Amino acid sequence: MCKSSNAFRENVLELLISWRVSMEINNILETEDREVFMTLSQTYQEWKEATKREGLEQGLERGLERGKLEAKLESIPRLLALGLSVEQIAQALSYARVEN
Template sequence: PEGVYFLPALYRTAIIAINQLPVTAETLWLRLLGRGKTQDQAVGELLELPQGNAFRENVLELLISWRVSMEINNILETEDREVFMTLSQTYQEWKEATKQEGRQEGRQEGKLESIPRLLALGLSVEQIAQALDLDLEQVRQAARE
């Protein structure tokens, strides 16, 4: 493949020229590890991936973790700082969305946990569904558990 140079079989080694790799989804991770224009283009591609894309979220999380460890050691170069500033906003958006999702799941779980107590107070499944803004089937399912 373009950008990959194999040494003689005896060495079982290949050299990857990151800046010569084709611009494809398969090479995105390696191009993110590059420098300059190659890395900038790869970061742009990463940020264009839809939110919720597992690859996008995993890479952002890894890059932010790496940034934190680099800052602790105070060895980020100017170029690296620029890349991370670009990623910071995206990471913050992802982090906030994750928190919001967690809050919603917590509220939903709280509603479902209250169903047995409400049934014990004599409320009907329909009344509970209406009061908690849940589907009837969700209330019935929670009542069975």
């Protein structure tokens, strides 16, 4: 099964579970209790979305850092070919790291 099918399936299941809980809550709770439950549900959804955004941001940051590291590693053979010593390359790459 592909990712989009799994994501769709998860969304449908989440909606069904939410609907079922909502129906059960409506049957047993009084109006004031329903309002509290709906507020908690909204708070949960907001937290869930914020958590997803935070995860995406962290993933992007890690990806950028990894890209920078790979670029530095790829530059080493060219710097060696230019005749730089290992110490000079290490110093240059450390300096580039401080600048970033």
